[in-house]
Amino acid sequence: MGYLVGVTALWAFSFSLIGVYLAGQVDSYFAVLMRVVLATLVFLPFLRPRLLTGRARVVLMALGAIQLGVMYTLLYQSFLLLSVPEVLLFTIFTPVYIALLDDLLFGRFTPIYLVTAIIAVIGAGVIRYDGLNSDFWLGFIVVQGANLCFAIGQVGYRRLAASLPSSLPWHNVFGWFFIGALVVVLPAFLLFGNAHMLPSTPVQWSVLAWLGLAASGGGYFLWNQGATRVDAGTLAIMNNVLIPAGLLVNLVIWNRDADLLRLGVGALIIALSLWLNQWWLKRQALASS
Numbered sequence: 001m002g003y004l005v006g007v008t009a010l011w012a013f014s015f016s017l018i019g020v021y022l023a024g025q026v027d028s029y030f031a032v033l034m035r036v037v038l039a040t041l042v043f044l045p046f047l048r049p050r051l052l053t054g055r056a057r058v059v060l061m062a063l064g065a066i067q068l069g070v071m072y073t074l075l076y077q078s079f080l081l082l083s084v085p086e087v088l089l090f091t092i093f094t095p096v097y098i099a100l101l102d103d104l105l106f107g108r109f110t111p112i113y114l115v116t117a118i119i120a121v122i123g124a125g126v127i128r129y130d131g132l133n134s135d136f137w138l139g140f141i142v143v144q145g146a147n148l149c150f151a152i153g154q155v156g157y158r159r160l161a162a163s164l165p166s167s168l169p170w171h172n173v174f175g176w177f178f179i180g181a182l183v184v185v186l187p188a189f190l191l192f193g194n195a196h197m198l199p200s201t202p203v204q205w206s207v208l209a210w211l212g213l214a215a216s217g218g219g220y221f222l223w224n225q226g227a228t229r230v231d232a233g234t235l236a237i238m239n240n241v242l243i244p245a246g247l248l249v250n251l252v253i254w255n256r257d258a259d260l261l262r263l264g265v266g267a268l269i270i271a272l273s274l275w276l277n278q279w280w281l282k283r284q285a286l287a288s289s
Contacts, residue, residue, distance in 0.1 A: 003226030004238040007219050012245035014215045015084050016254050021207045023079035029185070029193035031208060032072040036181045038212025039068075039220070043175035052164075052173050059160055060173065061180030067153020068177070068220060069184030074146040081139030084254070085263055088246045090143040092270050093120060094239045096277055097151035112280045116273040123269030126262065154227050154235065161228040174221050 022031050052060070078087050096116060103109060199205045227235050247267075251260070 003222045007223045015246045016250040019084035027194040027197035028076035029189040033189045034208045035212040035216045039217035040178035042217035047175035048172040060176040063156045064177035064180030065184045069181035071149035078142045081135045094147045116277040119273035123266045126266035
């Protein structure tokens with residue numbers, strides 16, 4: 001639990017740093033590539049390939065490709081379409097996706113998730129009721145793609161860890177996670193990146209260094225380790241603790257002129273969808289006990 005709390009505090013600043021200093025100024029594909037390269041360099045010296053079987057390496061690389069590579073690529077694109085508070089609010093669906101993935105794995109279907117998703121979409125509309133456009137809804141969809149990738153990574157990592165020895169020194173194998181992400185983000189930059197939009201100021205390079213070494217390198221290692229030490233319910237809750245933490249940082253430091261009333265109403269509606277989802281899960285748990 002301590003790992004998750006610490007990383008939440010660390011990541012609370014990341015959204016604003018991206019939105020204020022990088023989005024629209026530095027090519028998003030390059031920014032993602034730099035984060036992953038720096039994070040890989042942190043763990044590469046510790047990598048001990050023989051500690052994992054070939055299959056386990058491939059699985060860990062695949063998880064890194066999805067949870068970090070594809071997720072980051074989508075997340076950075078969303079900052080070109082949405083404000084920082086909107087990106088943060090729309091990440092609230094991740095726990096629902098975690099539950100849906102569990103349903104998929106165990107051959108179940110829970111209609112309540114569709115209801116909560118519709119309520120959350122209404123909340124999203126309230127936030128921008130006077131300025132809805134194609135960019136807004138496209139941004140909403142892009143963030144959901146990032147949420148789904150993050151959920152897949154967490155669920156997959158927990159299952160992988162459960163199949164491996166508890167004594168495994170994860171810092172000696174976690175480099176495969178970032179190598180898998182590189183397989184995605186390097187071709188993405190080469191194919192779609194804009195070499196004319198590279199960082200041009202010391203502040204931008206400093207932000208990238210912080211995001212790569214601390215937020216990505218240390219953050220993802222500690223978060224995934226924390227995910228294996230708590231139950232699924234606690235993990236789902238911690239996924240959403242990041243939202244108010246990130247909003248608080250953004251509104252207090254960088255976005256003091258935001259329409260707090262409209263943002264608050266929309267956030268409450270989205271929070272209602274989450275509460276309804278959690279209420280249903282608890283009711284089902286009591287009924288089956």
